[in-house]
Amino acid sequence: MKKILHIIAEAPLFNGLAEDQLNQVRQISVDKFYDKGKTVFLEGDDCNGFYIVADGKVKIYKVSFEGKEHILHIYGPGNPFGEVPVFSGRKFPASAQTLLKSHLLFFPRTAFVDLISNNPSLALNMLAVLSMRLRQFTVQIENLSLKEVPGRLASYLLYLTEEQGRPDSVTLNISKGQLASLLGTIPETLSRILGKMNKQHLIEAGGREIKILDFRGLEDLAEYGKLQ
Amino acid sequence: MKKILHIIAEAPLFNGLAEDQLNQVRQISVDKFYDKGKTVFLEGDDCNGFYIVADGKVKIYKVSFEGKEHILHIYGPGNPFGEVPVFSGRKFPASAQTLLKSHLLFFPRTAFVDLISNNPSLALNMLAVLSMRLRQFTVQIENLSLKEVPGRLASYLLYLTEEQGRPDSVTLNISKGQLASLLGTIPETLSRILGKMNKQHLIEAGGREIKILDFRGLEDLAEYGKLQ
DNA sequence: CCAATGCCTTGACTTAAGTCAAAAAAAAAT
DNA sequence: ATTTTTTTTTGACTTAAGTCAAGGCATTGG
Structure with missing residues (x-):
């Protein structure tokens, strides 16, 4: 203590x-x-x-x-x-x-x-x-209403890179189920999107360790909010 | 002035x-x-x-x-x-x-x-x-992430009855397009849902005047958030 | 009165994301 | 180490709500 x-x-x-x-x-x-x-x-x-x-x-x-x-x-x-x-x-x-x-x-x-x-x-x-x-809530409402789940996830990952001070890798400090809830979605959807992001070489997710392969791509996603 | x-x-x-x-x-x-x-x-x-x-x-x-x-x-x-x-x-x-x-x-x-x-x-x-x-934002985030559009609309109508002090009728003081945006949706969807609510005798919408036919039903909708 | 503009509604179609169910993987407990 | 439990992933399916396009309605101004 x-x-x-x-x-x-x-x-x-x-x-x-x-x-x-x-x-x-x-x-x-x-x-x-x-x-x-x-x-x-x-x-x-x-x-x-x-x-x-x-x-x-x-x-x-x-x-x-x-x-x-x-x-x-x-x-x-x-x-x-x-x-x-x-x-x-x-x-x-x-x-x-x-x-x-x-x-x-x-x-x-x-x-x-x-x-x-x-x-x-x-x-x-x-x-x-x-x-x-209030400022954070404004962002959260914007995310929920203006962006799809991939965009919200990208934003969150970028926020983590900033918080953890490394641009190339982050560590989730909560379970994926909790992260899903925080992003306003469900674990199945989050899992599928992480899978897609892997396939497109945006990230490389291994458990709670996530390598950021394409920082710029994540930024685009967080802005545009579209993942094909 | x-x-x-x-x-x-x-x-x-x-x-x-x-x-x-x-x-x-x-x-x-x-x-x-x-x-x-x-x-x-x-x-x-x-x-x-x-x-x-x-x-x-x-x-x-x-x-x-x-x-x-x-x-x-x-x-x-x-x-x-x-x-x-x-x-x-x-x-x-x-x-x-x-x-x-x-x-x-x-x-x-x-x-x-x-x-x-x-x-x-x-x-x-x-x-x-x-x-x-902050309190209002909390509610707004809850609405966006936990309720579907009919539930959000019901909440908004109930809020209007309170604000305008009549339990049986309300007047929209913004355009339906603006209301759609405020509810985090688009005019087409709002229009369809108002139509459904009419058909189920929850409300009777005529332009910006909306008669509340089933207050209790709206409350349920705002809670449960499901409209069949 | 009729054009004209903006607002609202309707229909057909697409799509993101939710549900349900089950398997796989990981973590915790014995 | 091997059960047991929790977490995560995958698959098949459903559904709410978005997009695009067209038509209707109404308010305003000529």
Whole structure:
């Protein structure tokens, strides 16, 4: 377990705060520990605070009437989640579950709102975090409505190359089933598309290791969204 | 032209602010007038402020590589838009165009950030507005990925009954082509589905006036998302 | 009143992607 | 190592929704 103050200081949400402010943040945070596959909250639950991932991995998802699940986000260390109902309404708009044994920091609503009220730079950070989220959602909606699955997959692979800092190979850090859900499709379809991409020498997929053979081709696909 | 201070005071963003604070807000706002069909900003443009609709109607949209357009939102009087890049990045993540002759209030970035920094309740209002947006986006993503077009249309009609305060009839305030785009589909498909809904006596559509014949049936459709 | 433009609907066809079912492969447990 | 369980892939089939093309309807202006 890493030092909690360090985790807090590293989180974008608390970026640039002075030391005594970080200590105040630490004061109101509550440690929570979860095993793998545990529910943190369910859609519709009353919210009295939000979380930051200190260690582990959490998925945010929605479930359709027939029980089909769609993953909206997967968050790792440093990422906050569940902040929306802190400022609007009282209920979580989606559900959260751990994908790994996880250590979360919980920030109670009232204490946090007090902190923000007395701390303009924290308020601005929070605004920045929410704005970033909105930006990501805009992209996600664009992908879902304007692109077909191959295009969405290409975008995701390109995003991974960036995140992992290598342009020629990436490692999936979630199962293919989860990736399918994140892309708004099903495992069978994802599998078939990966197969096609292999055949066209865009990538070379071996399990969770994916070699990028044609970076430019993926970019085209992410733009155009057509794969023949 | 209505009194600008009145418009400002009515906007959710400035809800509950004291009178001198409202005056400060008024001080920094700049009036802008647009004819119908004019571009307010384009995706990727540098942002140095955001807007509130004083009068008229504005669509926020994205365009795919092939030129296909998807409407993300349509905003009317009192709604702010373009706030995202004020707090994150510098570029607009989508484009905005007027659907009617419109009067907009523009709030320059730096002046507004200053105002927020000295005004915790304004900061909290802004957080609430962004959170509400995120909530709506969550629903939109759920709709796009979990429901078929009939389900999305049913959701939209139910939303209209609520907004217009009548459970038995609604009026479309945008063209069917625009509605199709807002629902993430095309006019032909929308037309066919409206036809089917008529045939099944869920609704009775006559131009932009739509009678709701089977409210419960629409609710089922919005939940299940299947139309036979 | 009639042209003219833009908006909406209809029909025939295509296609991306979902469903169902089963096999294969990989991972976990004994 | 060998079961057991989970994940992934493959195949045959269905279906929702997109494309293309044509026709109808309605609103506006001459």
